[in-house]
Amino acid sequence: MGDVAARPLRADAERSVRAVLEAAERVLAEDPGASMEQIAAAAGVARTTIHRRFANRQSLIEALALSAARQLAQAVDDGRPDTAPPLVAMHRITANVLQVKGAWAFALGLPADPDSEAAVLQQDIDRRCVAVLRRAQAENVIDAAADLEWVRRVYYALIGESLRGGAEGPGPDGSDGGGPDAGGPGGGGSDPDALAARIIDTLLHGAGPRA
Known part of the structure; x- marks a missing residue:
């Protein structure tokens, strides 16, 4: 009976933590030096709530970075x-x-301790990315002589540039690819699928002439 009664409390606690992390992303993206109190106000929770969930500001930032890394790993x-x-x-x-990167840009830009779970997750993401590229190479989608680690780095750079903007002009299907001001997830255009298609097209075909 007591266990059933405790479930809503756990759910409320999870919601409040989520609200705090979402607020921390918004507030810290605008002001990296923002206080715990400012984040609590933005999250709509009491100061006592945020201090009960997080021992100090550093623990909040670490939780923010880990949450974002987990969401990125889940996206992959x-x-x-x-x-x-x-x-x-x-x-x-x-x-x-x-x-994910558009929604959690600040958190994913935080330096991770090499021994942290966030760093381990990023290493696994890198490994899985190369594994997909290797499968594409085996199917002759990527040149057999290509350095897959370099291809991975170029791929990451294309994603980063897409989120930062400057992606003006039509996409590969002739539609407007849009930049960060075009709206949509992370400001990377109105349709993440269209922007993803553009990124993959650029990765595989570059800027050379098309048949």
Whole structure:
């Protein structure tokens, strides 16, 4: 009986933590030096609530970074990198990652301690990315002589530039790719699928002439 009664409290606690982390992302993106009290106000929770959940400001920032890293890892996993056809997996992962990175840009930009769970998650994401590229290479989608670590770095750079903006002009399907002012997840255009298609097209074909 007591266990059943406790469930709503746990759910409320999870919601309040989520609200605090979302508020921390918004507030710290605008002012990295913002206080715990400012974050609590933005989250609509009492100061005592935020201090009860997080021992200090550093623990809040670490929780923010870990939460964002977990969501990024889930975004990659949802793209079925090990089982979906390589091009399908690359497209799904890219669209998913654009949305997570757009929503949690500050948190994902925080330096991670090499021994932290966030750093381990990022290393696993890197490994899974190369594994998808290797599958694409085996299917002749990527040149057999290509350095896959370099391809991974270029791929990450394309995602980063897409989120930062400057992606003006039409996309590969002739539609407007849009920049950060075009709206949509992370300001990376109105449709993450269209932007993902543009990123993959650029990664695989570059800027050379098309047949």
